[in-house]
Amino acid sequence: MIIAIDGPAASGKSTAARALAKRLGLTFLDTGAMYRAVTLVIIDRGIDPNDEFSCQTVANSIRLEFDEEGKILIGGMPGEPAIRGPEVTRHVSEVSAHSGVRRALVRLQRKIADESVAAGGGVVAEGRDTTSVVFPTADLKVFLVASPRVRAERRATEEGAPERAAEYEKDLQRRDDFDSSREDSPLTETRDAVRVDTDRLSPDEVLEELCELARVRA
Ligand code: C5P
Secondary structure, three states: OEEEEEOOOOOOHHHHHHHHHHHHOOEEEEHHHHHHHHHHHHHHOOOOOOOHHHHHHHHHHOOEEEOOOOOEEEOOEEOOOHHHOHHHHHHHHHHHOOHHHHHHHHHHHHHHHHHHHHOOOOEEEEOOOHHHHHOOOOOEEEEEEOOHHHHHHHHHHHOOOHHHHHHHHHHHHHHHHHHHHOOOOOOOOOOOOEEEEOOOOOHHHHHHHHHHHHHHHO
């Protein structure tokens, strides 16, 4: 079974996908963590995030895996929490706009899913092109949305700085605009995705709604 969960930044994709994967006994595939991992290595090596060739070379050469909890490993080493740092967040959209980077990571995402399905399981994949490009024939596609203000408040609270919600809103808007307008695999809501608005839902309520969709649709 393949379930793909898409949506804009901080719409609750990761929390929902991780919880759903656990509930259904499937592999959680955090595709955003993969783009963040490539960006972290690029920054560490002093590479210009706009240098497509070098970014693509990094994406093709580093070893990315996930541990049993679904946390990313870069060359066998934990990528968290460094991949969530402000510098990575600032540059990740530029790096993930490069087609060569996307090709390398999409290949790996499909390989992880194929292996999981072959072993009798499946994946819950989350990320901005999982419903449109990576898994176009997924058994269930969900597009999570929430208003910019609610998303910013959630992200600011998560980071322990609720008073900075307005600042986070600007950053989320900037990433959404960039991700929606890029040429390769822009953020799009596919016609066959089920839209779930999480503005007034708690994480548990989102999980229950997704479980119900999985039961009916997948
Ligand atoms: O989901 P997260 O916020 O960690 O993703 C970070 C960035 O990675 C996004 O803003 C987007 O630029 C990129 N990304 C992507 N395609 C995906 C997942 C993430 O381009 N499937």
